[in-house]
Amino acid sequence: MEDHARYATVVATGLRREGMAVDIAFDGQEALAHIAGTDYDVVVLDRDLPRVHGDDVCRKLVADHPATRVLMLTAAGAINDRVDGLRLGADDYLPKPFAFAELVERVRALGRRSTQAIPPTLVHGDLRLDTARRTVSRSGQPLSLTPKEFAVLEQLLAAQGRVVTSSELLASVWDEMADPFTRTVTVTVSRLRGKLGAPPIIASVPPGGYRI
Secondary structure, eight states: OHHHHHHHHHHHHHHHHTTOOOOOOSSHHHHHHHHHHOOOSEEEEETTOSSSOHHHHHHHHHHHOTTSEEEEEESOOSHHHHHHHHHTTOSEEEESSOOHHHHHHHHHHHHHTSTTOOOSEEEETTEEEETTTTEEEETTEEEOOOHHHHHHHHHHHHTTTOOEEHHHHHHHHSOTTSOTTSSHHHHHHHHHHHHHOSSOOOEEETTTEEEO
């Protein structure tokens, strides 16, 4: 159990550094509780979870959340094990140990296949965001954004003019570790505006929303 918790924490920390919002479940029972209350774009699922087996969690995900993509992890590398995982409804399969960079790209690829997938390139005027290469430019000049700044800009551009509330940004860009009473979103948007330069692109919409 301790090994599972340590492993999950390391993976989650790495994914957060890549700008992803991540919730952690240390066993199958916790995983079922999480998916009962949240619709996830992608679930990275260890097949060998304690308490409730990963196979049972996968079946529940497929039955109740068909739009959620499942990347199954397992220590077993045999062909039959991989086939079994895919037959359960998993969208992809990655045997352990794996290169973390590969995990990141597989998660991103699955995210692009979700029903609400963000287009590979988002453009607004002279602003261009490439979701695959994780790059942003304005008037042809590259901009250096933090993972959170990139994720906020991605959500605002994907909304195509719709107002995105602070609560929506907190839920999609951050995760269960974020304090909903902090000024995290406000501070991040402020820094993002500074990097995007003039003329201003992000408009504030009272009482707590933003729009491009």
